[in-house]
Amino acid sequence: MATKAFQKIYTKISKITKATCTLKAEGIGNDELAEIDGRLAQVVKIIGEEVTLQVFGGTEGIPTNAEVVFIGKAPTLKVSDQLAGRFFDAFGHPIDGGPEVEGEEREIGGPSVNPVRRKQPSELIATGIAGIDLNNTLVSGQKIPFFADPDQPYNQVMAMVALRAKADKIILGGMGLTNDDYLYFKNVFDNAGALDRIISFVNTTENPPVERLLVPDMALTAAEYFAVEKNESVLVLLTDMTLFADALSIVSNRMDQIPSKDSMPGSLYSDLAKIYEKAVQFPDGGSITIIAVTTLSGGDITHAIPDNTGYITEGQLFLRRDTDIGKVIVDPFRSLSRLKQLVIGKKTREDHPQVMNTAVRLFADAANAKTKLENGFDLTDYDERTLAYAKEYSNKLLAIDVNIGTDEMLDTGWELFVKHFSKEEVGIKQELVDKYWKN
Amino acid sequence: MATKGTVKGIISNLVIVEVDGPVSQNEIAYIKLPDTKLMSEVIKVMGKNTYIQVFESTRGVKVGDPVEFMGYMLEVSLGPGILSRNYDGLQNDLDKMEGVFLKRGDYTSALDDEKLWDFKPLAKADDKVAAADWLGEVDENGQPHKIMVPFVFEGVYTVKSVAEKGQYKINDEIAVLTNSDGDDVSVTMVQRWPVKQPIKAYRDKPRPFKLLETGVRTIDTINPIVEGGTGFIPGPFGTGKTVLQHAISKQAEADIVVIAACGERANEVVEIFTEFPELEDPHTGRKLMERTIIIANTSNMPVAAREASVYTAMTLAEYYRSMGLKVLMMADSTSRWAQALREMSNRLEELPGQDAFPVDLSAIIANFYARAGFVYLNNGETGSVTFIGTVSPAGGNLKEPVTESTKKAARCFYALQQSRADGKRYPAINPIDSYSKYLEYPEYAEYISERIGSGWIDLVNEVKTIMLRGQEVSEQINILGDDGVPVEYHVRFWKSEVIDFVILQQDAFDKVDMLTPIERQEYMLRKVMDICHSDFEFENFTEVDTYFKRIINHLKQMNYSEFESEKFKKYEEELASILKERMAA
Ligand SMILES: Nc1ncnc2c1ncn2[C@@H]1O[C@H](COP(=O)(O)OP(=O)(O)O)[C@@H](O)[C@H]1O
């Protein structure tokens, strides 16, 4: 960003912390950008003449006499069709060797959609994964994270979902991605011949952590351009939002804010909601769907980051390894798609809701039987059957390597019911049993 | 002269202003920017520095920007035309805003100035009237909307004239009143009221006692809420708070429903926008939207307005109560409001209480819940505001300040339980921990025994005992094994399961099951309790499981069938013969 002739240059920083600098300056607007010693920074607090900025690149090596130039605007992104197929850093600068994008300059983190202008999401997103399509059906305009421990293959599953989702654009917001994962995404999209539909904003582990704070807003500003201006269906992938939240806490703790639970800022809920609520079905057909990753530590969803996320997003997809079958499954108990009732049984076959619920309930019975077994009790005949059922259910439906259509998932469900249970044990509405129960 | 000031500091949406004159706590101020102005509220005064919370993003606000103080607090406009509207937390009409995105500083009027209303006078010249007395009425979506003496009027007035029956706009004069000094004052159909002050223009607020039917069995039968009562629904995310609140707002036997979507998902409000204009009010057959007011301050809308939103909603509810109507107000989620208070308190660098919430959180919540209630108006008519809020406890742990403070304030406690939700036992209200204090009110006992019959409360208490016993047995079976307890224990457990599956669980998405009128609730409860009172004969425990599953299956099919329909009766007959198989002679 070239400095303009009339811009005043400040050279007296009075306070430096790991993430912020404070100096005396006048006529500065809240949220405004500045360059400190060539590094991008943003105004976060003004008290009289004292202006505090968060420095995205970190403050290592910044001297108290560093040149500070205020840019007079909030962070922006230039938007146009030229964004398609390109890879950018957190500031929106190309990292793929290509030219800068020409286009309209927009402030990122822009206003919210008026709720009365939203449309109710209604387009089913088919992924072929029964743990998703059968039990936790996704809908365009939804926001949903994968909850997974760091050793789960969440990025792979996310890439697979993205490619099968038939979106017009896929926008990857990478935060603290390892370089290997970044290249993995690039390769997968390349091999699928999808590169021209992809736009990436990437902060890798090699970049300073505070920069990540810009990534979701960059990705979503690009998404809004395609969804609003071009009426496209846009899928935004945000990985890993836990690392984003960690960056938030770095900045807020440096600003002496009183931390709330798990040393996260008290505003964590609002900060995350601002991002996730960008998911929307627009009235003119465009949509933004957000699939995110929130890594857990030791499966703990009561930690402030997954906890606040769960309160904001429209469900979560919980990945875990099922030791009985040795595969990663979408856990049917802890996963949820809150928008599924908008499509199941409506866009899918009538028996979908009941098959889904019954299958999960029987899986829960199997879990009880397993506990009994572990406690050394005898199993009843019913218990034995639930265990046999559970194994097949896991293998044929819950495993993430499943790739079939929804009708086939439902048929598989009925097959398993018939094979292992009586009609009464299954307890489905009589009309449906009459139609689908085939001995 | 209005007080003016200039911006001295900005910390997110907290702005410090140096002022040149008097300001009052909670006064409204506007920060003037070159292209717009931002509404704010005074929240603290320290010498020359006044701290204001801005109801908008403060992006671009600079030190030196001018601020104008308005001399009034955050107010709402009260008059005909509020029903069916979608407001933001500050009562801006969202439908009147242009464009897909919200624009900062876009304030729209709450009412329609041009619409003509059919006015009918109720008071006549020389009547003595006081605040909230009815001067006339207009028809608003089929409900009598009373035009009242403005709530701010103090003392007794004499009616000088009331407009004749006819069509008027809201700002037309519909009455002239003379005060005790002999001065005439003009009254229109609109008045303003500050949201943080309760409207108290009623004669008496007795303990509430009338059942408010919600159609949700585990509420009406097991832990009933009453007209003018208070309740809250705490639960971890995904356990069904919103679905339950939506079900109640669709089905409850209320005249007016005010929904405050407070810091939660926009798509959930969109669901209401989409469905309510189509769905019918089961009690009147009119469209649900006609009796509904929505206050939407979703999680991505400005945080300070979130706090205002619940007060705005409550004030509208109190306004309709003064007309002698049964109002139900819902807020989802009151925790987001508490968090908004916390964010601001932290920015003000106040001494933090538990979990960094403000120390007076408990008092704030208690004051708010106290605004609900059943009242006798000055003219002897009754009105009520029933309030049900959700609470979103951090980490699902009920030992946190918002849950604990609310528990002290609300009379019904509907605890959603993670394990019930995981097991798809919806609504996931824990039958053992939850309570309704109204069951202990002699007033309620008297009312319900007239409505349903004596012995009802005893029956309900027996249900709770059976559930508790069932849980104890299930714990024992877990420790000792199926074989380790007598067959009789299994029977006891399965009787509690019958109650659970047939009475407590209810499918909010099934057209028939979703709403159960109290007569049907009574019928089913008596049926289920007859089973619980019966003795059955079994050889071993496996027989018990299979047998009771058949019973449950038939009772569930009855729940899914229209009451007393052919299908319903068919399952009932089949059930009778199943029962005969093992019923002890
Ligand atoms: N009564 C019910 N019947 C069927 N499903 C329900 C019921 N209550 C909740 N659910 C399921 O649980 C999900 C989450 O419910 P919701 O009310 O949004 O939870 P919360 O508001 O507590 O986070 C819903 O999307 C739905 O799938």
Ligand SMILES: [Mg+2]
């Ligand atoms: Mg909710």
